Amino acid sequence: MNKVYVKHSVVAKIRRFTPWIYANEIDSDPEEFQSGEVVALFSKKDGFLGTAYVNPKCAIFARVLSFGKEEIGKKFFHNRIKKAIAKRGALLHVTNAVRLVHSEADFLPGLIVDQYGDALCIQINTAGMEAFRDVIVHTLKHLLNPSWIEEKSDVHSREIEGLVSKNGTLFGEAKALFELHENALTFLVDIQDAQKTGFYLDQRKNRAICASYVKQDDTVLDLCCNTGGFGIYALKAGAKECVFVDVSESAIEQTKANVERNTLSGESLHVKDVFTFMKEQKYKNTFDMIMIDPPSFAKTKEQANGAKRGFKHLLMESTKAVKDSGLIALFSCSFHVGKKELLEIAMEVSHDLKVQYILLEQMQQDSDHPCLINASASFYLNGLLFRVEK
Numbered sequence: 001m002n003k004v005y006v007k008h009s010v011v012a013k014i015r016r017f018t019p020w021i022y023a024n025e026i027d028s029d030p031e032e033f034q035s036g037e038v039v040a041l042f043s044k045k046d047g048f049l050g051t052a053y054v055n056p057k058c059a060i061f062a063r064v065l066s067f068g069k070e071e072i073g074k075k076f077f078h079n080r081i082k083k084a085i086a087k088r089g090a091l092l093h094v095t096n097a098v099r100l101v102h103s104e105a106d107f108l109p110g111l112i113v114d115q116y117g118d119a120l121c122i123q124i125n126t127a128g129m130e131a132f133r134d135v136i137v138h139t140l141k142h143l144l145n146p147s148w149i150e151e152k153s154d155v156h157s158r159e160i161e162g163l164v165s166k167n168g169t170l171f172g173e174a175k176a177l178f179e180l181h182e183n184a185l186t187f188l189v190d191i192q193d194a195q196k197t198g199f200y201l202d203q204r205k206n207r208a209i210c211a212s213y214v215k216q217d218d219t220v221l222d223l224c225c226n227t228g229g230f231g232i233y234a235l236k237a238g239a240k241e242c243v244f245v246d247v248s249e250s251a252i253e254q255t256k257a258n259v260e261r262n263t264l265s266g267e268s269l270h271v272k273d274v275f276t277f278m279k280e281q282k283y284k285n286t287f288d289m290i291m292i293d294p295p296s297f298a299k300t301k302e303q304a305n306g307a308k309r310g311f312k313h314l315l316m317e318s319t320k321a322v323k324d325s326g327l328i329a330l331f332s333c334s335f336h337v338g339k340k341e342l343l344e345i346a347m348e349v350s351h352d353l354k355v356q357y358i359l360l361e362q363m364q365q366d367s368d369h370p371c372l373i374n375a376s377a378s379f380y381l382n383g384l385l386f387r388v389e390k
Contacts, residue, residue, distance in 0.1 A: 021062040030056040036127035053128030063109040105370040125157040148172030202365035218288035228255030230291040283321030331383040361385035
């Protein structure tokens with residue numbers, strides 16, 4: 001195993017279990033190493049620091065696999081994946097779909113594994129995980145005996161890593177639709193066609209939190225509804241009407257199917273960009289509750305300012321559209337627009353529209369998408385639930 005030396009200034013960070021080492025933090029020639037190569041991390045002054053894999057093509061040069069001396073092979077992946085699976089047991093009482101492996105937070109950086117019943121959907125997003133592709137797939141088969149494994153790796157992440165896309169069925173026979181059960185609701189999931197790895201499992205807890213505030217005969221607006229999760233929870237909780245809006249025609253079709261599957265009614269479905277929709281509708285004091293859950297507006301730090309302008313516009317229009325003492329749930333799934341930024345945006349809108357926001361809930365991803373406190377980027381999903389006082 002080759003050694004990568006890091007600068008002495010980085011040692012304290014690594015000893016605080018920070019799992020990423022950047023290219024400008026190493027004291028070795030990066031061109032000496034291969035993409036995906038497993039190395040031992042050393043400091044010339046402090047000695048051994050951990051075991052990592054590297055990619056000279058990336059700004060994140062090394063991702064730590066272990067802060068000890070471990071052989072990275074079949075036994076390592078078996079133990080890590082088995083331990084991650086065991087942590088999800090409690091959630092299987094409320095759902096049949098969970099995230100089993102969540103990258104750095106399960107100490108397997110670059111690997112995502114979601115379980116849908118007896119099927120698995122995986123992402124292999126880094127060169128280091130790509131090097132162990134066969135071991136990973138073999139381990140998943142051995143531990144879970146799946147009927148089907150679908151790969152839906154993140155194309156952008158793999159491109160950064162210098163990898164080609166390999167999405168498709170890895171094992172077994174693909175199924176048209178999966179019936180996902182969640183808190184007494186059913187959602188039909190087209191795993192192959194859906195965004196990300198099939199369904200936004202990370203919002204499971206937040207869907208239930210928002211629904212707990214819905215009153216009988218409320219009117220609800222679900223912006224960027226995807227396949228209807230928040231709005232369907234609201235209808236189930238007693239809302240008489242929910243307006244669903246998404247730019248994707250297939251998402252709205254899936255929303256309609258999900259409403260029908262749960263024998264609910266009161267839906268109004270719109271295939272439209274949410275900015276255009278809100279501009280055209282000019283709602284005033286119409287809704288009891290509005291959910292704003294857009295896709296990531298800021299995949300990079302450079303996109304953060306534009307993203308914040310988008311959030312501010314949606315919050316302003318939603319504030320006009322909600323009734324006095326109505327509720328707004330605002331979500332960001334980008335680390336670059338976190339809780340702090342959402343609160344700053346709310347402060348600006350509060351000033352501009354002369355309204356006050358009462359913060360009722362602060363939300364984050366569900367427990368099968370854990371946050372590693374040493375990796376700030378793992379705090380990627382943030383939500384705020386406001387009561388609007390006009």
